[in-house]
Amino acid sequence: MAAFLGAVVLAGLALILAGGQSIGPCLVSEFRYQQARDAHDAMDAGGSSEKEARKWDDPNQAAWLSVDGTPIDYPVAQGAKQEPGFYLAHDLWGQPSQVGCPYLDWRCSVADTHALIYGHRVGTTDLQFSPIANAWDHGVFDALGAATLETRTDTKSYVPCFALKVDKSYEQIQRFSMDRDELRSWLEDMLGEASAASPRAQDLCRHATKALTLATCASSQAGQRERTLLVFVGTSA
Template structure:
C-alpha cells in the first residue's frame, strides 16, 4: 500500500489505509485464510504463556520483540493480542503488515501511535479489519451503532510495569481518516482531559449510559481504531473509546 503523507500537521489514522480485504478467488482466499489462521494460533500460544505469576508473565514475551509494549484484551470480542510501539529504527506503520516478531503478515499486529506511550494519558491503538473475519480489530468496525456498542465489555491493558489495568467502554463513532480531535496526547490537567472527552463523545453515535459521570472521573483514555469499511481503501475509521478512573485498582 502506498504511504500517505500528513496534511497541515494532521496525520491520517493511520498514514496507510487499513485492510478491508475482499477475497476474489477461492485459491487466494484459502491461502490467505490459512496464513492468518497460523498467525492467530501463534498469538493464542503467546496469550496462554501469560497465565500464572503476574511478576513473571512477561519473561517469555520481552525477547520476542523490543517493540512489544503491552497486551490488550477486550471482553465480548476475540481481541487478545500483543501491542507494539515502533521504536526510532522501525517504520511507523511497520506493524500494519508484520507480526510482532517482524514476520510479514497481511493482518499485522495492533500497535500504538508513535506520538503516545504505553503509560500515557491517551493510548491510541491501530488494528486491521479484514472483511469476513473478526481477527485483529475486525469485531469493532460496527461498534458505533448502539446495539453493537452495548455488547462491548471492558478492555484490559497489560504492561510489565503497571500490570493489568481495566478500561470501561465510553463511546464509539465513525469518522474520516483525518479526524483531528482524537489525535491529542498531552493534557494540561484533569479539566482539559474532561473538555476533550466531552468534545469527542459529543460526536459519538453510541455512548455508555453513565458517560457524563465517567468523563468527569476519567484519568486515562484508551482508543481503538480500525477501518469502518471493508473495501480495501476505506476513507473512514471506527473509534472506540474506553476510560479509566483514578481510584480503580490494577487487576491480578
Template sequence: MPKGTRGDAAPWFVLSTTFAAVLIAVVAFCASSTVTAQSVTPSPRGQPESLIQVPTTLSEGAEGLAETTIQAVDWDYWLATNPNIVAWVTVPGTAIDHPIVQATADDPTYYLTHDVYGNWNRYGCAYVDAGCDGLQGISTVVFGHNMGLSTNSMFADFAKFSDEAFARSHPLIIVQTPQETIWLRVSAAEIVEGTEQAKRTNFADIDEMRAWFAERFAQADVKLENDEEAERLITFVTCSYTTYDNERTLVYAQPA
C-alpha cells in the first residue's frame, strides 16, 4: 500500500524514470559487455595505507568488527584521480565499501552509468543527490545501484536492512570525507514505491528536519532508534525487489 506524500518532497519518479532507462541499456549491453561488478570498486584505496581505530562503544554488537580498525582513505590519491569524490562509505560485515561522488549540476545523474574513473559502467557509482551540499548539510541523500542479478555490488546490501535482524546486527556505517570521519548508527529502514515523494534535502532549519524525520521514523518498516536531537541525517537509497514492482529501500542513519 503506498504511503502518503509530505512537504516539499521531490518525486521519486524522476529517479525511477532514469533507472528504467538505465536498465533498458543494461539489457542491450549485457551480451557484449566485459564490465564486471568487481571493476566498480577501486582496489587498493591508494597508498600509503593507514588505519582508523573504531571506538569500542560503536563496535559492540556489530558483525564484521572483530577487528577494531578500518582502512583509511588516501585523499591525495583519490582526489587526484577524481575531484568529484566527496566521501567513502563502509558498512562493516557487508560488501559496501565504496567511494561516493557528486556530479555537476548540469548532469546530476552522470554516475548512474559511470564508475569512479568516469568510465561507462552499468553498475555506476554511489553518488550524492544534486540537491545536497556534499556531505556538509543537515540532510544528505546518497544513491547507489542494486542490480539484482544475484550480485552484492554497489548498494545491494542496503536492501537487506529491511530485515530487522540484519539491521540490528549491522548497525554501524562509517563515512570518511577529506575533512572528517563520520560515525553513523542505522536508525530505520523503509521500503517505498519508486513514485512516492519521500526524498527531501532542503529544510528551513534543523528543527524542521527533525520533525520531518520523526514522521518518517514512525511509519518505517524497521525502527531501531531515533535520536531526536540528531544534528544531521544521511539517507542511503537503493532499488529493492520485495513488495512493489518499482520500489526503493531507504536506510536512515544518524550520528553515533
C-alpha cells in the first residue's frame, strides 16, 4: 500500500506539471482501483463469496488485466459504439477522471480472436499503461512477462510477441473477428514492422489462436500522435 500511495503522489505531481485541472477525481479513481485490486487479491487467496461479488460488482467491467514484470493490474471496461472514447476521461464507475480506465475497443470483446485494449500513459508514473509506453524498445520489451486476462468465467494467459510504434491512425491494428488463418497471417504481417520482438515471435505467430494488444501513447507529452502497440498471443485452444 505504501508503494501505491507513492505512485499516486507521483501521478498527482505529473498531472500538475501537465496542467491538469482536476487532480482530485484522478486520485480518487486510483484509490478505488486499489480497493478493487485488494478485493481481487483476496479472492485469489481464497476469499469469501461476498468478496467475489465485489470483485465483479460493476456491470461495465469486462475483465481483469495484469502483466507480469509490470505494475499493470487493473479492471478493464467494455467500450461502447455510442461513445467509443468514454473511458479515456472516466473511470470504471463512470466518474470523470484524467487517468481513465483501460477499456476494450467497442468493436471487440474478450472472447474475440483479437482483443484490443486502450489505456493512458500517465506522465512519468507507473500508473495505467505507463509501464509499457516504451515497449517498442527491446530493453523494455525483453523485461515483460505474460499478460493475464481474467473474466467472470475464464482466465487466459498471453505471451509477449512483439511491439511497435505507430501513428494513431494506423489501421492494421483495427482487425477483429478473424478466423485462425487470418489471425496468423495478420500477426506475421505486423511482425515485419515490429521494432522489438520475442526470439520465438515467428513461431508464436504461426501457432496463435488468439491475440491481445495493449495500446497507449508513446510520448509522455499529451497531444502527440505516436502510439505504442504491444501484442501478446495465446497459443492454446
